[in-house]
Amino acid sequence: MIPRRARILGAASRSGREGGQGLVEMSLALLPFIVLLMGVVDLGRGVYTNNGVAQAAREIARVTSVHQCSGSCSTATWSAETLATVNTQKKLVPGLADAGVVITCVDITNAPKTVAAEGCPAGEFIRVDVATSFHLVTPLLPIPNPMTLSSTAHIQVP
């Protein structure tokens, strides 16, 4: 029959000896796990941003094909509809700015066309290049940070 006090002391002693082991195991496992988790989150963000950039290019090209710029498509000459779409896409795609959206009028060979006041002629193409800077939150990964994600879309002017 072990006295009650001894039992308590014994338990405390075992817990002190083995409890630290769990903590060490936990800390060893947690570090790679968190890096892996952050990697998954970053990959998700990256793929989402890439999808978003492609979608933004298509959306802007679609709306610009029917709401043309007044003259050459510099930022200042965008139609109100194009501007509204760009602003919407800026909310959806992290880091996207006006400077990252370049709209041009090209022919079927992708050669730039001179745009008159009435806009890109029917049958030619609105080309939209969208680029944004993507920042990883996971440190120490052997890939460029930040990296540029870009996409191009063409839509024929109806």
Added chain:
Amino acid sequence: MAIRAASSLRRRAFGRRPESESGQLLVVFALALIAMVGMTGLILDGGDTFIQRREQQNVADTAAMAAAYAGLNGQDVNAAAASVAGANGFVNGTGGTTISVASGSGLYTVTITKPHRNNFAGAVGFASWNVTTTATVRAGIPNGAFGAMPLIFNTKAFSKAANKTESTPASFVEPGTGPQDVPQTNASFNWTVFCTANGNPCNGNSNTVKDLIDGNGINATVYLNELIGPLNAGAHTTLFDALSSKVGMSFAVAMVNDAGQMQSWAWFHLTGSVGGSTKQISGYFDDQVNPAPLSISNTGGTPAGATGGYTVDLVN
């Protein structure tokens, strides 16, 4: 026996972890799993929603074109839009899909709404995302024109210059003087300054016409059945020379009746312009008209259906 003893020793030395610590990583993993499923939802469901939006926009564009053609032909616009959308996988009333058509003032707007059923994002509270796309087509006979050339033809000219090509154009000469200055035949044309710009009666001169040819034109509104006074007879050498720089181009021209009243716009392709003693231009009318410079508005009146070409343009 020895093995059992060793095993017993090991159990004592490296016994079970205390209850309070077991499952720690499980909790962290469970929390992390929510983040991972959320990110997966963002990638797969988000990407798939983007794809659906692109497809749906294309379907809306096509359905709006179909509705416009149906409207021009006096058919049911809703049925036409639903039929085309259905053939492309967006069946009205199925899977929450709704297709609606609004028409008026020559505009046909199709709106398609369809929920995107999420697979992963549902786990973090987003069961579906509604995707709505809209397309508008303007259709009808053009009653307005941008960049129109200061030329008028009699509507009879359609019979002479239609169905021609670059190699077999029709030729047109200036009409006579006096009351004959309005083109009366299918082989005549005249210059105009679209009188309403300068007020009636208009006193057009060659310089004003030349400015219009050179693109320094006036911003004028010309209504159907308005009198477009032609230019008086003259040598007009500068005009033929100015127009010769536009050979190979297509532009809008005005069509008038025998009294010189505006009937419609037409799309003319110029193949030649010769002054001097010849005083003749050549070209043909394009049958298939869909250029942006010809426009339709609800303030310009309705052109004579027999004369102008229809236009069907995606405008939104």
